[in-house]
Amino acid sequence: MDTIVSLRDIRKVYHLGGEDIAAVDGVSTDIIRGDFVAIMGASGSGKSTLLNILGCLDQPTGGSYILNGEDVARLDGNMLARVRNRRIGFVFQNFSLLPRTSAIENVELPLYYGPHLRNAERRERASRLLKRVGLGERLHHTPGQLSGGQMQRVAIARALVNNPSILLADEPTGNLDSRSGAEIMTLFHQLSEEGITLIMVTHSDEIAQQAKRVVHMRDGRLI
């Protein structure tokens, strides 16, 4: 099997008031290409910290993280930004779209920070992805003119625009009604079928059960 994420003894320790608190306390796991993993756990279990480390937003205090064959645990800020741009797609609970900015421009955003593309090329890629998530008719709507489910689909299109190795989703259905949530999960299934590796954090059993694999976290460890 083709391993895309390999974590070995990942630790994240915070110093709070002279005390060391391990938010992530020795996590080791492998995720293969095309997997769809749900991470579950209560608040404070360390799942968000783990997701931040997976997303190269945060660096572990110890352990190794091999993403797509590259050790990313020791990269500097600029290199991490590059990895986030090329290898990782993020989907957030609150969508995090730029307000008063059209859907297509929101989707184009990551392309500004990558290799230079011509305007037409950027447009073309962004509109292709918006069509893929079913928003081909709403390219020029701003977030204010879209429903929650539609906004999250714009965010997914944005996450995919640079053909990332993994797609990370932090409570992607947390702010959505159940019908929109179901739509998003359907879309995730489609993407998973197409071979995209998905890692999702959630605390809803119902949502988690739709993943191929569910892992639980408690006190910074996988159980």
Added chain:
Amino acid sequence: MNLLLLLRVALRALWRAKVRSLLTSLGIIVGIAAVIAVMGLGNGATVMIKDQMNSLGNNLVIIFPGSLNTGGVRGGTGTQQSLMDGDATALGKECEHVLSVCPIVTTSGQTMYGANNWWSPISGVTPNFLEMRRWSMAEGDFFTEADMRSGSHVCVLGATVAQNLFDSDSAMPENTYIRIRNIPFRVLGILAKKGTAAWGQDQDNIVLAPLTACRRVLQRNPFDNVNQIYLSLDSMANLESTKREIASVIRDRHHLSSDADDDFQIMDMTEVTKMVSSVSNLMTVLLTVIASISLLVGGIGIMNIMLVSVTERTREIGLRMAIGARQRDILRQFLVEAMMLSGIGGLLGVGVGVAAAHVLADINHWPILVSPLTIFVALGFSGAMGVFFGFYPAWRASRLNPIDALRYE
């Protein structure tokens, strides 16, 4: 991101908050406009002063007789009758940097033509006077050496005198005679208009006649003394040495012993020029300082608004970082925004400033001179202000931690 893209993104961000952007730029607009207007007026004043000094004549030095001292009563400059025709001739011959010499006798009197009459100063001069004063004729000709020698009763009128004696503006009739102190003088021509001198004297209120005629029939002076001698130098660089030379020549001719005071005074225009232009320079500097303070305040306004904007857009910054923006991308984005705020402010300020300078100039009849250099410097300065005052907010933005920024409420 390339520059064009950065500019577009920044422009869009500013456009989203139009009113705020405009109000923020207002400080810069006012500051730059004030600087442009003040410098324009200052430069205009300097040019005007230079023009007026030039209109006085070619590198002119003027010699007056000294003051008369009778029994302790001192009469003031020019009361002594110590300067002679011969002095003028000698100066022309002996001073190496003196190009031409014009002895002058002065008086004043009532001129009459038909039913009109007008009071005016009258100067008896030699024919080279016109050239020395860089003056020209509006009509007719100046008198000649021949008029000088024969003491002809001819004269040339300043524009003010002509205007007051001849009602109409039409051409002067041939063979016009006016009476000066009841003595008929034939009018040869009218001088070109020269305007008001820097100290407020109307230079066009003058009648010029040959020195000889003026002295004999108007001054009724049997002697050879003159009231002034105009000297024109080849270059102002030789002013000091020539002044010493003049003094020694005249002292020699007047047989003054080495411990006696000069019985003449030498005056040149450099001091007047210096004084007038130092006043105008001082005003320009003061006003520029005030304008600069308003620019500074404008810059602080930009810094303030950029800090607010960074705080407001913390989540946007976090998102941009999450999708691959490096610190320097964020820094650049906010720096370009700040530069654009101040740059656009600068452009509008130049427009407003040039307009204001023209309006002020029109209302007050002041000359203005807004040089391209001023505009260029003002624009460069406003851009630099954007960088200076935009750097701190942009730096703060770039140092945000992406995780905290994303979670910022």
